[in-house]
Amino acid sequence: MAAKSVIELWLWGGPSQLETFDPKPSASSDYNNGLKAIDTVVPGMQVHEWWPNLAKCTNLCSFIRSMTHPHFGHETATYLMQTGRNPGGGDVYPAIGAVVAMMKSKTYSGDLPPFVILTTAKGRFSEVGFLGDQYAPLVTGGNPNTAKFIVDGFVPLGGLTPKEIGRRFDLLSSIDNFGNPEAFREFEAAGKQARHIIEGDAARTFDLALESDAVRDRYGRTWIGQSLLAARRLVEYGVPYVTVNMSGWDSHKRHFETMKQRTAETDKAIAALLCDLHERKLLNQTILWVSGEFGRTTKIDRNPPWNGGRNHYPRCFSSLVAGGGFRGGCVVGESNETASLVTKRPVTPVDFLGSIYELCGIDPDGPMPNPAGKKITVLPPASRGGRLREIYA
Numbered sequence: 001m002a003a004k005s006v007i008e009l010w011l012w013g014g015p016s017q018l019e020t021f022d023p024k025p026s027a028s029s030d031y032n033n034g035l036k037a038i039d040t041v042v043p044g045m046q047v048h049e050w051w052p053n054l055a056k057c058t059n060l061c062s063f064i065r066s067m068t069h070p071h072f073g074h075e076t077a078t079y080l081m082q083t084g085r086n087p088g089g090g091d092v093y094p095a096i097g098a099v100v101a102m103m104k105s106k107t108y109s110g111d112l113p114p115f116v117i118l119t120t121a122k123g124r125f126s127e128v129g130f131l132g133d134q135y136a137p138l139v140t141g142g143n144p145n146t147a148k149f150i151v152d153g154f155v156p157l158g159g160l161t162p163k164e165i166g167r168r169f170d171l172l173s174s175i176d177n178f179g180n181p182e183a184f185r186e187f188e189a190a191g192k193q194a195r196h197i198i199e200g201d202a203a204r205t206f207d208l209a210l211e212s213d214a215v216r217d218r219y220g221r222t223w224i225g226q227s228l229l230a231a232r233r234l235v236e237y238g239v240p241y242v243t244v245n246m247s248g249w250d251s252h253k254r255h256f257e258t259m260k261q262r263t264a265e266t267d268k269a270i271a272a273l274l275c276d277l278h279e280r281k282l283l284n285q286t287i288l289w290v291s292g293e294f295g296r297t298t299k300i301d302r303n304p305p306w307n308g309g310r311n312h313y314p315r316c317f318s319s320l321v322a323g324g325g326f327r328g329g330c331v332v333g334e335s336n337e338t339a340s341l342v343t344k345r346p347v348t349p350v351d352f353l354g355s356i357y358e359l360c361g362i363d364p365d366g367p368m369p370n371p372a373g374k375k376i377t378v379l380p381p382a383s384r385g386g387r388l389r390e391i392y393a
Helices: 074-083 096-104 162-173 181-199 201-206 213-219 223-237 255-279 349-359
Strands: 005-011 037-039 046-048 061-067 115-118 241-246 286-291 317-322 330-332 342-344
Parallel strands (some): 005 241, 061 330
C-alpha cells in the first residue's frame, strides 16, 4: 500500500552528522569534542548522546549515513536535495512537496491545500517551480506554540481572529474592479477559497488546544515540538505533504552550544512524533524524513572567528527516514572513522527522493507534467547505488 502522506522535517543550514545519526566515539576530541555515543533499543545502532529520546524508538526509524553530493552552497545544495536536479539548464524544477501534492491531488479531497509548510518557506528557491501556483504550498506563518482560544473563536497561526479575517474579506469585496470584473476573477476565486478554508472545520486542524496537555507536553512546548504536533494533525486530516522548516543548524561558530540546544528540543519532538504516529496506526501510511541540505566539516575549527565551529560539508552526511513503507531499526551506508568520507553504499539525493516517491506510489521514472510539454521524468535516472529498496518493508 502506497504511503498517503509525507512529513518532511527540514533542518535548514545543515546539521552535523557526528552530533546526530553518525557519532564517532572512538575518534579524537578534534572531531567529537570528547562527546559520546549511546546505545539504542536496536542492538548495534547508536546515536549521539544528545538524542536519548530517539534512542528509545530507533526500532521505528532508519538512518542513512552515506548521503553525498558535490554542492557546498546552501542554495544549490537545497535545490538538489529538494528536486533531485542540479541547478542550471533553464528550468526551475519543483520540490518534492509540490510534486507529491500534484500527484496525490487526484485522490485527496480535503479543503486544506495538499502542500503545507510550517511555518516559513525555505526561501532558497521556488518550491513549486514550473508547476505553477496551483500546487504552491500554504505557508502558515506564526508560532504553533502560542496559538490559543479567544472569546470569539480560535486564533490561527497567523494571529488574526475570525472576526478580523471576516472584516478584511468584506473590505476586499468592496474594492472597485474598474469595470473589468474578468481581470479580478482569479483573485476573487482565490479569496473565496481562502475564506472557505479559514471559516470552515478544516481550519480546526491547526487548533492545538484540541489536544490534551499530556500530548502537547510529550512533544515539548517549543516551536519544533508544537510544529511536529501540528504536522501530525495535518496528516491525520489527510494532507499529502507537510514540511516543517526548522532553521538554526548553520553552526559555523560556537557549534556545540548551538547544537546542544537544537538537539534537546528536536530529539524530544521527533521521538514523540514517531511514537504518536505508531500508536495511532498512522506510521505505516506516513513517511517521515529528516535531513538538511548537507552535513558539517568533521574536524572542529577552534581558531577565531569560528571558536569551535563546523562548516558546510556535502561529501558525507546523514538523514533519517521512517514509516510509509520504510523499515525501522536499519542503517544504510557507512562512513570512515571521522564521518568525512563515504566508505560503503553512497546515497545521492536522486536515490533518496526516488525512494520516497516510490513508496508514495509515484514512479520516479514516469513523466513529469510541465507547461512547456517537454518530455522529462519526475527524477533523473538513479545513481549506481540505487534507491533504498533494502529498507523497504
